[in-house]
Amino acid sequence: MIGWLVFFFSLFIAMLGYASYRSYSKERTSDDFIFAGSNIGTILGFLTFSAALFSAFTFMGMPDFFRTHGVGAWIFLALSDALMVFFLIWFGFALRKRASINGYKGVAGLMKSCYGNSFAGYLVFASAFLFLIPYVAIQIRGISIFLDAAFPDMLPYWSWSALLVFIMLIYSEIGGLKAIVYSDAIQGVIMLTVIWIIGVTCLQMSGGLEAGLEKVSATNPDLLTLPGPKGLFTSPFLIASAIAIILIPVSQPQFTTRLVVMKNLKSVHRMAYAVGIFAMLVILPTAFIGLYGAIKYPDASTADFLTNALLFDQAVPVAALAVVGLFAACLSTTNAQIFALGTELRSLLSGSDKTNMRITKISIMVFSLIVLVFSTYMSDELVLLARVSFTGTSMIAPVVLGAVIFTKPPKSLIVLSTLALATFIASLLEIVPGKIAGQPIDYLMYGVLFIATAVIMITHSQTQKKQHATQS
Numbered sequence: 001m002i003g004w005l006v007f008f009f010s011l012f013i014a015m016l017g018y019a020s021y022r023s024y025s026k027e028r029t030s031d032d033f034i035f036a037g038s039n040i041g042t043i044l045g046f047l048t049f050s051a052a053l054f055s056a057f058t059f060m061g062m063p064d065f066f067r068t069h070g071v072g073a074w075i076f077l078a079l080s081d082a083l084m085v086f087f088l089i090w091f092g093f094a095l096r097k098r099a100s101i102n103g104y105k106g107v108a109g110l111m112k113s114c115y116g117n118s119f120a121g122y123l124v125f126a127s128a129f130l131f132l133i134p135y136v137a138i139q140i141r142g143i144s145i146f147l148d149a150a151f152p153d154m155l156p157y158w159s160w161s162a163l164l165v166f167i168m169l170i171y172s173e174i175g176g177l178k179a180i181v182y183s184d185a186i187q188g189v190i191m192l193t194v195i196w197i198i199g200v201t202c203l204q205m206s207g208g209l210e211a212g213l214e215k216v217s218a219t220n221p222d223l224l225t226l227p228g229p230k231g232l233f234t235s236p237f238l239i240a241s242a243i244a245i246i247l248i249p250v251s252q253p254q255f256t257t258r259l260v261v262m263k264n265l266k267s268v269h270r271m272a273y274a275v276g277i278f279a280m281l282v283i284l285p286t287a288f289i290g291l292y293g294a295i296k297y298p299d300a301s302t303a304d305f306l307t308n309a310l311l312f313d314q315a316v317p318v319a320a321l322a323v324v325g326l327f328a329a330c331l332s333t334t335n336a337q338i339f340a341l342g343t344e345l346r347s348l349l350s351g352s353d354k355t356n357m358r359i360t361k362i363s364i365m366v367f368s369l370i371v372l373v374f375s376t377y378m379s380d381e382l383v384l385l386a387r388v389s390f391t392g393t394s395m396i397a398p399v400v401l402g403a404v405i406f407t408k409p410p411k412s413l414i415v416l417s418t419l420a421l422a423t424f425i426a427s428l429l430e431i432v433p434g435k436i437a438g439q440p441i442d443y444l445m446y447g448v449l450f451i452a453t454a455v456i457m458i459t460h461s462q463t464q465k466k467q468h469a470t471q472s
Helices: 002-023 031-039 042-053 056-069 073-102 105-117 118-150 157-205 209-219 234-248 253-260 265-296 302-312 315-348 354-373 383-392 398-407 412-428 441-471
Strands: none
Touching: 002 157, 031 441, 042 157, 042 253, 042 265, 042 315, 042 398, 056 073, 056 118, 056 265, 056 302, 056 398, 073 105, 073 234, 073 253, 073 315, 073 398, 105 118, 105 209, 105 253, 105 398, 118 157, 118 302, 118 315, 118 383, 118 398, 157 265, 157 302, 157 354, 209 265, 209 441, 234 383, 234 441, 253 315, 265 302, 302 315, 302 398, 315 354, 383 398, 383 412, 398 412, 398 441, 412 441
């Protein structure tokens, strides 16, 4: 086992080193460092987008989610991701058009420019910081749980997290976004390959799909129906989850920036279709692993189930490759999100290029240390914690959509997004009830946000038309 681990890790680290080497340039500007020359093609674009989107929470969280909550997990993620692809096509076009007019340094900087209001930029940055830091910590927590359970006497628990953060910092500091894009491509291919090998193996050990479903039906039939054995997959939960996932490209800057740095609009559209296919391919085998867990490890803890299903029940080379695949999946998301936070901070700065570059690099290091600390306090509910992150960042979607749609967006959208973000945070802190009239607060808030945003935008559009008519 150790020999295979050394072999696969050496190969993986060598590929990351080569990606960093290819990306490094002494003459680069801060724009080259942050935006990779804004010349990303379709293949690299869809691999970096997919690797950032599907991470340790997919590799580890989704099998456990299927095992615990049943087939509704497919509706929760796969169908929501499919809907997101259709939204990407329109949003990519509108965003790139606005970025070409106002310039693009980051989502926060774009909001500051479009609204002529610094608070709009700080609102976007605050949302990203508050919810991406915990989300990154989830990834590190997940891989640390797995590695610590798999190799209990090799390293202290915190060492696995520190090692991952250290590797991420090295190549992102050297190569910037271009190095991250190359590494994402490597990690995306590794993750997809490994998860299918393990998924097919788990399906075979379950006796095949039909036999496996019959075993689950005999022991826990609620896993095959909605809302699931724990009643999680209610209509409000699924609708709110779908909205949060669809809005990821709007509200999470690591994805928004990837749409802007693509070579052209045609590449964006091709990337969107490829991401949809990748989503189906990467989520399907997690259902097979979850099915296997529901049959063989129905009452096991998350750590015990994952270490057995992904490691001890696999052939030695596959188990070693699984460790590398999990490490790669975690790394691809953590580097994308930490780097995005540095980008957003940089977009709000007004100093010289050299000063901005230095501050950006220092901020990436600081954010990484904060994540490292947070990862020791996160729970094991990886998927549900990820959903909180999606929902939290989506609260500022109205302000971003307003900036993308209108040349002079209504500033009332800033107020609306601020109130929505504050209310959601208050609900997490239990200052505001998590349910009102028996309905989850995020579900109710999306209804209010949809109506309020529509009213504001329609009113603003009509006002602009009247002004144009008067002027002409």
